[in-house]
Amino acid sequence: MPKNILIINGHPDEESYNFALAKAYKKGAEKSKDSFRKKWLRKVEKLGERNQ
Numbered sequence: 001m002p003k004n005i006l007i008i009n010g011h012p013d014e015e016s017y018n019f020a021l022a023k024a025y026k027k028g029a030e031k032s033k034d035s036f037r038k039k040w041l042r043k044v045e046k047l048g049e050r051n052q
Contacts, residue, residue, distance in 0.1 A: 005029050005036035012042045 007029070009022035022038070029036040 003034040010041040
């Protein structure tokens, strides 16, 4: 049975170990028959810094 995979990476540095791990997981998911989505959250709004 295929899996549904969601990959979330919130590290701001694309050269980080976290980013490399998320990219490797994405590559593996692409080779499988599982469905997946990815979200790179490098630019998350901090509380109180929203433009109003």
